[in-house]
Amino acid sequence: MDLELDELSVVMDGRSLVRGLSLEVPDGQVVGLVGPNGSGKSTALRCVYRALRPSSGTVWVGEQDLTRLPMRRSAQTIAAMTQDGGIDFDFTVEEVVALGRAPHLRGNQALSGRERDLCERAMDQLDIRHLAHRGVLTLSGGERQRVLLARALVQEPEILVLDEPTNHLDVRHQVDLLSLLRGAGLTVLVVLHDLNLAAAACDRLGVLSQGRLVASGAPVDVLTTQLVGDVFGVTASVVPHPLTGDPQLLYSLNSAR
Amino acid sequence: MKVTHVPPSSTSVASADGDTAEPAETQAPRPAAPARGRLASRKALLLGCVVLAAVLLVSLVVAIGLGPAVVTPGETARHLWAALSGGRIGPDEVTTYQIIWQIRTPRVLLAALVGAGLSAVGVAIQAMVRNALADPFVLGVSSGASVGAVGVTVTGGFAILGIYAVSVGAFVGALVASVLVYAASSSRGALSPLRLVLTGVAMSLGFQAVMSLIIYFAPDSEATSMVLYWTMGSFGAATWGALPVVSVVVLAGLAVLYRYGRALDVLSLGDETAASLGFDPDRHRKVLLVLVSLVTGVMVAVSGAIAFVGLVMPHVVRMVVGATHARVLAVAPLVGAIFMVWVDLAARTLVAPRELPLGVITALVGVPVFIALMRRRGYTFGGR
Numbered sequence: 001m002d003l004e005l006d007e008l009s010v011v012m013d014g015r016s017l018v019r020g021l022s023l024e025v026p027d028g029q030v031v032g033l034v035g036p037n038g039s040g041k042s043t044a045l046r047c048v049y050r051a052l053r054p055s056s057g058t059v060w061v062g063e064q065d066l067t068r069l070p071m072r073r074s075a076q077t078i079a080a081m082t083q084d085g086g087i088d089f090d091f092t093v094e095e096v097v098a099l100g101r102a103p104h105l106r107g108n109q110a111l112s113g114r115e116r117d118l119c120e121r122a123m124d125q126l127d128i129r130h131l132a133h134r135g136v137l138t139l140s141g142g143e144r145q146r147v148l149l150a151r152a153l154v155q156e157p158e159i160l161v162l163d164e165p166t167n168h169l170d171v172r173h174q175v176d177l178l179s180l181l182r183g184a185g186l187t188v189l190v191v192l193h194d195l196n197l198a199a200a201a202c203d204r205l206g207v208l209s210q211g212r213l214v215a216s217g218a219p220v221d222v223l224t225t226q227l228v229g230d231v232f233g234v235t236a237s238v239v240p241h242p243l244t245g246d247p248q249l250l251y252s253l254n255s256a257r
Numbered sequence: 258m259k260v261t262h263v264p265p266s267s268t269s270v271a272s273a274d275g276d277t278a279e280p281a282e283t284q285a286p287r288p289a290a291p292a293r294g295r296l297a298s299r300k301a302l303l304l305g306c307v308v309l310a311a312v313l314l315v316s317l318v319v320a321i322g323l324g325p326a327v328v329t330p331g332e333t334a335r336h337l338w339a340a341l342s343g344g345r346i347g348p349d350e351v352t353t354y355q356i357i358w359q360i361r362t363p364r365v366l367l368a369a370l371v372g373a374g375l376s377a378v379g380v381a382i383q384a385m386v387r388n389a390l391a392d393p394f395v396l397g398v399s400s401g402a403s404v405g406a407v408g409v410t411v412t413g414g415f416a417i418l419g420i421y422a423v424s425v426g427a428f429v430g431a432l433v434a435s436v437l438v439y440a441a442s443s444s445r446g447a448l449s450p451l452r453l454v455l456t457g458v459a460m461s462l463g464f465q466a467v468m469s470l471i472i473y474f475a476p477d478s479e480a481t482s483m484v485l486y487w488t489m490g491s492f493g494a495a496t497w498g499a500l501p502v503v504s505v506v507v508l509a510g511l512a513v514l515y516r517y518g519r520a521l522d523v524l525s526l527g528d529e530t531a532a533s534l535g536f537d538p539d540r541h542r543k544v545l546l547v548l549v550s551l552v553t554g555v556m557v558a559v560s561g562a563i564a565f566v567g568l569v570m571p572h573v574v575r576m577v578v579g580a581t582h583a584r585v586l587a588v589a590p591l592v593g594a595i596f597m598v599w600v601d602l603a604a605r606t607l608v609a610p611r612e613l614p615l616g617v618i619t620a621l622v623g624v625p626v627f628i629a630l631m632r633r634r635g636y637t638f639g640g641r
Contacts, residue, residue, distance in 0.1 A: 049533040075535025082529040088387050089525050089580040099522055103535035108518045108583040155534070 001062045001077065001158040002027050003048070003187055008057035010043050010211075017043040019211040020057070025159075030181055030188040032198040032219075035208035036232055041163075041191040042083060044208070048161045048189060049080035061159065075103035079157035081148050081165050090135040093128060093147050094119065100154030115154075122150040125180060127173070141168030149177065153184075162190040166197060199223055199246045207231055223247045302584055309591035316595050317369060320602045321361045325609055326353065333357060364495035365598055367503065371492075371556045372566060372597025373590035374507040376574075377514050378549050378556075379567025380585050384521035385545050386453050390627070392567030393553045396457035397438050398431050399562035400464035402554045403487040405430020407468050411475040424502055428554030434464060435550050439542075489614030490563035492601050499559045510552035511590050517545065518583030525582075563615050565623025566593060566600075572630055 003025040010018040018040040025031040033041045046052040059066040123129040126146040166174040178201040192198040199219040206216040209231045228236045236249040322333035340358045379392040393399045409426030442456040523531045528538040574589040604613045
């Protein structure tokens with residue numbers, strides 16, 4: 001299902017966090033949102049998973065205006081892996097993963113056999129099945145991230161939005177997670193900090209700076225020395241990946257502007 | 258690799274089908290059973306509830322029998338049966354019967370109801386504000402209810418409502434208090450658990466001060482004992498007349514809260530996550546806030562504000578059944594009821610013929626538990 005941000009603006013406490021952001025995420029594609037800290041990436045995402053109502057503009061899900069859908073209905077289509085993953089109660093891993101079914105269930109309705117299988121599969125995919133009975137409070141940051149993604153997958157969404165999903169993950173799990181995203185066949189909008197991973201994982205990139213979209217397109221077109229210098233304020237050489245040809249950035253430490 | 262069978266339950270997702278396809282890298286053996294001694298299945302939970310209900314029943318009978326005049330449980334049961342079935346008792350037993358049926362039974366039943374209600378309300382508040390150290394007392398809801406109840410008692414307001422006036426006053430007080438605490442601690446629409454607890458504690462002291470002022474300025478009131486009653490709690494004033502309102506509100510509240518089980522699970526994961534799972538956190542919190550204020554208000558109106566029950570019981574229950582709220586809300590009211598019946602028994606027998614305020618006993622039990630909880634894993638009040 002297509003996702004489209006249409007002239008999205010968010011104003012909070014008189015500050016414009018997102019200004020007229022328009023970005024298309026075509027069905028089945030992985031689109032990355034990159035930009036410096038405070039550039040409005042997470043704010044834009046929050047409008048998609050409905051933690052925030054945009055001040056103006058529209059989020060289109062297929063043909064529908066997101067704010068006109070009941071929240072429960074949109075949660076059956078859009079799943080999110082958020083930054084705010086803090087859990088203060090000692091749920092077990094499998095309990096948290098099973099909560100991904102909440103938008104599909106009424107009240108305290110029990111999970112069906114199919115739904116339990118779904119949870120099992122998601123835990124296998126994210127390599128957390130051995131943690132199923134552990135309390136989430138005892139997990140490392142990376143393990144917790146994987147639990148949260150498993151929960152999002154169990155939601156059986158058509159659209160997945162992720163806010164820095166590779167945070168806290170070791171290299172192997174970063175690569176695994178992004179491969180999983182690529183192979184899931186979902187429409188994905190993901191905020192990433194690591195530009196090299198973003199270039200490797202995303203079909204298209206949108207670059208945000210001070211709430212505005214300053215560039216968008218295929219990674220090879222977007223990630224140029226000029227743009228990285230302008231937006232991030234660092235000097236980088238762009239080289240093609242020897243195997244995949246994706247643009248990769250090499251930073252030079254002493255020539256930061 | 259053989260997977261140990263775990264019976265399916267509402268949340269248990271362990272399968273027994275032996276599907277052991279795992280990534281080759283994962284060498285760690287799976288745990289053979291839930292790592293912590295949790296009641297893993299619905300059956301075990303149901304069994305646990307039945308056992309607890311039986312313990313509650315026995316506690317009720319024993320507690321009704323004990324007091325200045327000791328009646329054996331067998332005799333107590335016989336008198337209760339006589340009262341319920343319209344049976345006959347001997348003429349020399351009338352005094353015993355009156356003590357049991359007119360004085361102790363309503364009191365013990367009230368203790369059980371309030372214990373159950375406080376525990377359930379504690380569970381709900383903790384999930385709502387994502388803070389395992391919250392309860393109606395800590396957040397000032399109970400003291401707000403006291404202010405309302407005292408205000409009505411002293412001024413004779415809501416007189417049109419007759420015997421419900423104090424309950425309505427307490428409910429209004431509780432609601433005003435929760436809205437105030439809620440509004441004062443949220444900034445930019447976001448609710449910080451740390452601010453919430455700090456605001457609650459401050460407000461709670463403020464409400465107590467207001468309540469004391471009202472009482473001291475009231476004409477011909479027994480000020481000291483009244484302040485003690487409203488801040489520390491007592492079932493000394495229990496009568497059959499007080500029971501219907503409390504029973505209906507508390508039992509209905511328990512049923513509604515139980516139905517909110519999964520919503521509370523989702524809310525306790527935080528507002529962002531709740532929204533992404535299709536639950537509007539603000540809308541749910543508003544409904545729960547009214548519900549919690551209603552139940553708390555009605556309880557405070559008949560028993561004063563009793564601390565620590567709503568705080569400690571949810572924890573004790575979570576340690577055994579896990580954090581899933583549908584399970585916690587099935588068990589916590591029973592445990593709370595049993596606890597409260599025994600606390601009240603201690604309150605009226607330990608220093609008989611005088612009575613200890615309930616808050617004294619719940620605090621003596623609650624404070625050490627509270628501190629132990631905080632020290633375990635360096636609790637942060639939910640603030641980060």
